[in-house]
Amino acid sequence: MGGTGLVMGTMKAWGMDMSSRAVSPPMLSGSGNGKTVLILGAGLAGMTAAYELGKVGYQCTILEARDFAGGRCQTARAGFxxxxxxxxxxxxxxxxxxxxxxxxxxxxxxxxxxxxxxxxxxxxxxxxxxxNDAAYLYFEDVDGPLANKPVRQFEIKADLRGQVNELLAKSIHASQLDLPLTGDDKKKLLDYLVNEGYLSASDFSYQGTGGRGYKVNPGAGTEPGPGEASDPLALKDLLASGMGHVYRSVHSFTQxxxxxxxxxxMDRIARAFEQRVGNRIRYGMEVGRIRQHGDQVIISGKQLADNGDFELAADYCLCTIPLSVLRHIDTDFSPTFSDAIGQVAYExxxxxxxxxxxxxxxxxxxxxxxxxxxxxxxxxxxxxxxxxxxxxxxxxxxxxxxxxxxxxxxxxxxxxxxxxxxxxxxxxxxxxxxxxxxxxxxxxxxxVKYNLGGWAEWNDQARATAYPTLLNAEGRVLLAGEHLSYLTGWMAGAIESSWQQMAKLHAMAQQA
Amino acid sequence: MGGTGLVMGTMKAWGMDMSSRAVSPPMLSGSGNGKTVLILGAGLAGMTAAYELGKVGYQCTILEARDFAGGRCQTARAGFxxxxxxxxxxxxxxxxxxxxxxxxxxxxxxxxxxxxxxxxxxxxxxxxxxxNDAAYLYFEDVDGPLANKPVRQFEIKADLRGQVNELLAKSIHASQLDLPLTGDDKKKLLDYLVNEGYLSASDFSYQGTGGRGYKVNPGAGTEPGPGEASDPLALKDLLASGMGHVYRSVHSFTQxxxxxxxxxxMDRIARAFEQRVGNRIRYGMEVGRIRQHGDQVIISGKQLADNGDFELAADYCLCTIPLSVLRHIDTDFSPTFSDAIGQVAYExxxxxxxxxxxxxxxxxxxxxxxxxxxxxxxxxxxxxxxxxxxxxxxxxxxxxxxxxxxxxxxxxxxxxxxxxxxxxxxxxxxxxxxxxxxxxxxxxxxxVKYNLGGWAEWNDQARATAYPTLLNAEGRVLLAGEHLSYLTGWMAGAIESSWQQMAKLHAMAQQA
The missing domain is CATH 3.90.660.10 (Polyamine Oxidase; Chain A, domain 2)
Structure with missing residues (x-):
């Protein structure tokens, strides 16, 4: 009767090898049969869940303390x-x-x-x-003459890589190095170093390059005509400044x-979700208590509009409240689960x-x-x-x-x-x-009241113990959000966590 | 009485040093006093001249063989x-x-x-x-296992730079190199190599990095969780493929x-010029002959609409026709000038x-x-x-x-x-x-009939002789276009050449 909730979309040709990853929502086979789900938080995790679970027949209600949807996916413009x-x-x-x-x-x-x-x-x-290599670096109080002045990033990159390649190329040419390379490979390596670093092919020296900028840029006629070349920064000064540490061989994965x-x-994304699940959202609902009785989850709290209380029950609950906030909410979670919630730092x-x-x-x-x-x-x-x-x-x-x-x-x-x-x-x-x-x-x-931090910042210890605990269902409650991913602080973390946890909720509901 | 046409806008803070360059049109002081200018070609050079010269009181007419403006600044969309x-x-x-x-x-x-x-x-x-480092390289029939398959550019960059840095760092650490660096600089260089190349700080080995892509990308939960690291390509295979030659320390100046x-x-730019100078453009006017008599330039040719002839006279002429085409037009230019026109190859x-x-x-x-x-x-x-x-x-x-x-x-x-x-x-x-x-x-x-090439491709010989000749006025005719710049093939070359040559025209008119 369906319920293979954890099947994620697969894809080909990522990198050299074939690989699979989460690129689309889980296929939730079977139906939610009108079962009710209280989703806590109308951020991206919560709205993703309402949108996808709604498609397969769950009756979702999102409780949101703020008077707008999106969670941290906010944009400040006039009036905000x-x-x-x-x-x-x-x-x-x-x-x-x-x-x-x-x-x-x-x-x-x-x-x-x-x-x-x-x-x-x-x-x-x-x-x-x-x-943008044309953007400045500005390093205060570092050693050497590059301190306290703006330097274009292309100067740093061209001159460091150029001079580092020069060092290596000259050493290889002088056979100073005992390299694990054949003679032919050494020649190819020299060619590579010359090309990458804009070195002279004859003596392997680096004398600058147009890519580090000109004193006077090339233009029309003869003035400026070909322009006027600029002078490289000294390797010693570059190393002293530490400016080379701002770039790497390639950007890291998320950059x-x-x-x-x-x-x-950015809130266009929040608004696009809201257009689709806004009728499931109840705003100004501040969750104060989470309880489970029998087959029900009972959520109570305050309606901010009139300062009145509310209490709502559902078959399941998907709680996307940041752990930094959740730890202050009155729950009947097990000590292990509660303890795990408390272990995670927020940035x-x-x-x-x-x-x-x-x-x-x-x-x-x-x-x-x-x-x-x-x-x-x-x-x-x-x-x-x-x-x-x-x-x-x-x-x-x-x-x-x-x-x-x-x-x-x-x-x-x-x-x-x-x-x-x-x-x-x-x-x-x-x-x-x-x-x-x-x-x-x-x-x-x-x-910020309903966030209390930018994102979950796991240490190795908490990843090893608290993290797997919090991925499990606590009775009929499941957690979701960027905090339950390795993409913390990213919208993708919220969405992919929601995909995984909704699939678990669906599997649980199918077996119930 | 004015006429300091060659004063170009200056700017500060280009690169580390202050420098000047052409960033705005020449200040044409004084007035054109209604003097007439025939501009040949409604490309960017021609329209720039009509726009700027028109502002200071010249009566410009642009003759354009095509039935639209823009020259090579074209966009093909439905109907083109x-x-x-x-x-x-x-x-x-x-x-x-x-x-x-x-x-x-x-x-x-x-x-x-x-x-x-x-x-x-x-x-x-x-x-x-x-x-875009995520874009593929595809090299056919090169040596080694990377031939004939798509490889992401971030794999090439990360693995080549990582392994090259590893070679250098290990050599420095083993004191194999006689480097012109102090002990402290060597330590800083090692730090730089480790950071740039994602090397192990303990043994300087490169074992790959997330920036080269994953076998399975990081995500939510524990599956994929942190993802699965990918394996570096072998240095030998990278060198054999020659793929490292597609990138350099920094992009070249124009890239x-x-x-x-x-x-x-791109033709939005041509249209924007045309909105401003379109009333000065006569379309379908194919120039066949350029003559100078006394104080006048006489341009004659064919009106394509009715296949009739035209003959027009003006005080000055700014000719932006590509040299590849101009060399086939009947002119009374001096042998030196005509010879110079013929010396330039078109790509x-x-x-x-x-x-x-x-x-x-x-x-x-x-x-x-x-x-x-x-x-x-x-x-x-x-x-x-x-x-x-x-x-x-x-x-x-x-x-x-x-x-x-x-x-x-x-x-x-x-x-x-x-x-x-x-x-x-x-x-x-x-x-x-x-x-x-x-x-x-x-x-x-x-x-293409009115272009006969992509752009002027100067060799050193022609740059030394023909180029300065063509920058001079030939009587009351001045040339302009990307071909008279060191930015050949770029719109900026056409515009900056036009700026320079219109300034010369203005100076000449002011002195007449």
Whole structure:
């Protein structure tokens, strides 16, 4: 009678080898037969479950404490309000069409689960520029002459790789190395090093290259004509600065091109789900207690609209509440399960959006999107918008920090946070950054009531013990969310966890 | 009385050093006083001149042989017609909203002259994905086991850089090398190599990394959970394949991110110019003769509409006709000038757009834009569209070839070209490529009547002699176009050349 809920979509040709992975929702064969499911939380995990379980005949109701759906999948645009715990109320005052994605803000190409829904729902995507070698590095108080000034990333890459290749190529040529390679392979390796590093084929020296930028760019006529070459930075200075550590051979798995963002803001994804399951959502329902009696799960709490109480019962419950919040809710979960919930740390994280009245990074510096990578404490990257190229204004991400830095920054008032962000940016774009800023909007996710953190941050110990425990059904309750994945902090983690847990719920219901 | 036409806009902070370059039109002080200018060719060079010279009081008339403006800045969409010399008429039959930019197709961020006009005219831009490590390499008949199969570029990059770094790091650690570095620098270099190449910090070995892709991608729960790591390719096999030569330390100057394309097709730029100078353009005017008498330039030729003759006189002439075509026009240029025109080679080049009824590269292979780099003769790269992500259909670029390859491919009929392109693509996307193709549109620029080549391809000899000659005024005639720049084949070359030559024309007129 069906119920092979765990069968996930398979795919071919991922990498060199064939492989399978979650690229589409589980095939839920059989019917939910009208069984009721209370879904706690109208984030992506909860709405995914309502959408898919609804298709096979479950009666889902989503309880959402907020008055909007999406969970952390939020976009701050004009009118958006946020009050952090113990903080002042912020109201976003950006100009029309400008926004900041202060929660998730990019979709890697390999998060096919997220892209499954943007495609199914027809959410228009545009490229998120995650890699821009023209963007500056700015490292403060490092050794050597590269400290405290903006340096283009292509200078760092070209000069480090060029000079490192030069070292290796000259050594190979001089037969200094005892390499595990044949003579023919050594020749091929030399060819590779010369080509990759723009070395001289005759003496293997690196003298710079057009890709690191020119003093004067090539153009028309004879002036500038071919342009004027720029001089490489010294290897010693590059190594002293530590700037080479900002890039690697390839981006890590979740940071690779092509990355996307929905046109108009990340919450377009939340809205697309809401269009389909919004009639199943009850807003302003703050869960306070989870109980199981016999064949029923009973959820009670407060209706925020009238401060009244509610109590609802269902055959099953899928709880997508972040563990950071769930641990404060009154449940009758087993001690093992409750203990597991308590073992998971949540990452403090802050972002700030700064509306600039002029896109000086494009107009004056020719940097279109990407990240200004800094070592400024509490700042991290300054990230430039990938939308509305060449338009009048722009909202950039003034800081994105984690952990202790986030704890420190979040203690500031909005005004202090803004000043903090502007003072940092001014070091990189002197004369333009502070004076261009018209408006700001900040978030400290660990101070947001229904989140209490950016995402679950598992340590090895908790992964080994608490994690498998929390994947199991606790009676008729199943948990789901980014926290029950290895894609924590990503929308794909929420969606894929929901796929897996709904499949378990379905299998359980089929066997009941 | 003004006339400092050669003053170009300057800019700060390009690269580490301050530098100047052409980022905006020349400041033409004083007035053109109604002097007449015949501009030959309504490509970007010609329209730029009409637009800017018109602003300061010149009476410009553009003579254009075609019945549309833009020159090579064309976009083939439904209804677009092209007949190559000696060829059949092609009519583009792509579905609505789909197109191929068969001329210029990408704008590098450092081509500020082009971006000056997209901004001034409000032409909406979107990112052109020029770098996608998830895209395949496909090398036929190379040595070793990587021949004849698609390999993702991130595998090649991660494994080559990882293993090359391993070689160097182990050698440094074993003190095999006599390096011009202090002990402290060596330690920093080791740190850099470890980080860049994802090496083990303990023994400097490279064992692969998530960035090269997984056998099974990370996901939710415990299955796939953390995913399953993939195995590196052997250094020997990588070297044998030659695949490492497709990438370098940084992209070359004109290939760097962030690249753009106008939303809806490259000809949006031509249309934006045309909106502003269209009333100065006379279409269907095929120039046959250029003469100078006294203070006048006299242009005569054929009006294609009625096959009648025309003769027009003006104070000045700016001729943007490609040299490949100009050399066949009857002129009274000096022998030195005429000889210089004849010295420049033009590049044969072909493109083909293939409309696919399904975006199998996205749906089945998760490749969103970028280039499938091949060594297939006459194919080169297969380039995937950067627009309309996840939409129903897509037009990809089936080949882009030059020189002898282009000469060979262009000898084929459209049907043969299509078959040639499909057979190549089928090797990389077996079962999908050929069967998905609904429609094709091809161009061989060296067979297009008013172009006779893709762009000017200067050799060193011609750059030294013919090039400076052609930059000078020949009486009251000045030449302009991409051919008079070091940005040949780029729209920026046409625009910046036009800026320079119009400034010379203005200076000449001011002194007359």
């Amino acid at each position: 309000r946020l009050t952090e715990l113990g903080g002042e109320e912020q109201q976003c005052r950006f100009d029309e069409s400008y926004y900041i994605n202060h929660g998730p803000w990019r979709i890697p190409f390999n998060h096919q689960s997220t892209l499954h829904y943007t495609r199914e729902f027809g959410v228009p995507l545009e490229t998120f520029v995650n890699d 690779q091109a092509t990355m996307f963002q929905p046109v108009g803001g 403090p994280t802050c972002k700030i959006g700064l509306q600039m009245k002029r896109r000086f990074w494009e107009e004056d510096h020719f940097i279109y999107g990407g990240h200004i990578r800094t070592n400024l404490k509490g700042i991290g990257n300054i990230s430039l918008p990938s939308d509305q190229w060449q338009s009048a204004k722009g909202v950039l991400l003034g800081y994105y920090n984690f952990g202790a830095n986030a704890a420190e920054v979040s203690a500031k008032s909005l005004e202090e946070r803004t000043r903090f962000a502007l003072e940092a940016g001014e070091k990189i774009f002197p004369g333009a950054y502070q004076s261009s800023c018209e408006s700001s909007f900040s978030v400290a996710w660990h101070r | 017609r092209l007949t190559e010399l000696g060829g059949e008429e092609q009519q583009c039959r792509f579905d609505e909203s789909y197109y191929i930019n068969h001329g210029p197709w990408r704008i590098p961020f450092n081509h500020q002259s082009t971006l000056h006009y997209t901004r001034e005219f409000g032409v909406p831009l979107e990112t052109f994905v020029n770098d 760097q991110a962030t690249m753009f394309q106008p939303v809806g097709g 044969p080049t072909c493109k083909i757009g293939l409309q696919m009824k399904r975006r199998f590269w996205e749906e089945d292979h998760f490749i969103y834009g970028g280039h499938i780099r091949t060594n297939l003769k006459g194919i080169g790269n297969i380039s995937l569209p950067s627009d309309q992500w996840q939409s129903a259909k897509g037009v990809l670029l089936g080949y882009y070839n030059f020189g002898a390859n282009a000469a060979e491919v262009s000898a084929k009929s459209l049907e043969e070209r299509t078959r040639f392109a499909l057979e190549a693509g089928e090797k990389i996307f077996p079962g999908a490529y050929q069967s998905s193709c609904e429609s094709s549109f091809s161009v061989a620029w060296h067979r």
